[in-house]
Amino acid sequence: MFALFLTPAYLPFAVAFFVMVGIGLIEAIGLGLGHLDLDADVGVDGHDGVLDWLGLSGELPMLIWLTSLLGCFTLIGVGLQQGVSAFFGTPLAWPLASAAALIGGGLLNSIVAPGLARIMPGYESTVISTDDLLRRRGTILEGAARRGAPARAKVVDQHGQAHIIMVEPHEDSVVIGAGQRVLLVRREGQRFFALSEEDPLLRSI
Incomplete structure (x- = not known):
């Protein structure tokens, strides 16, 4: 399976997976880089529906949201390539697979991210002006x-x-x-x- 990850058809998902693991390790050792305050950047009038769809309107730290998106992108992409290979004998070209996985991963993350926000401990920033x-x-x-x-x-x-x-x-x-x-x-x-x-x-x- 690891060798399969290094083939061009799976390479975008391999990169996403390793970036996801890297972010997870940073959070695990307590650097807290995921606790980024998004209020000033994402609270734009008329865009609340888009933020809800992306799973960004809750209290989930930015890098945790990004980790979730990368995981969903990887899961959808590998599943898609495996399914296409089973039916047609060869996986999709990586640009096509990446585009489909990004759409599918975004849809899945819109469900996963709010769930993570509900189960994660609340984060209260002490950053002041x-x-x-x-x-x-x-x-x-x-x-x-x-x-x-x-x-x-x-x-x-x-x-x-x-x-x-x-x-x-x-x-x-x-x-x-x-x-x-x-x-x-x-x-x-x-x-x-x-x-x-x-x-x-x-x-x-």
Whole structure:
């Protein structure tokens, strides 16, 4: 069977199979590459029916969906070539077999993918936007933050994850020393501007 996989008629399915196994190994050793957030890319108005058909509208991670599609493509393709060989004595040419297997595999995956999404543990992303750090408190780690001379600060997001950022005082004349707590009030690029907790504006907050 392995030798049969290396023949031109079966080669697309052999490639799909080995890619599927490779992705499975990556997931198995815990790299978590399948946990890709698709919300920003696939939530296009008027395309929900297509996404449902593809099995992409649920909570299934992208690479798990791709693994499922590759498995369905391989299964349909090998089954098709075996069936055609049994009836006609020779398999289909690989371009024709690949096209038919892609259609059949896509149909099968539209059933398999939602099933996988229901049985897999839910995945909750902790990826945040840089702007989500605004209006959060942090601590200057070292040195002194001055206008034009930012200092490193540590801020913890809503998921409990620590971020190291560069901070300058919001006011031109203020200097914020190491160890002081600050409130992030605005951002320019990767640089944040903050009010010290000693600032009179924050004493009542």
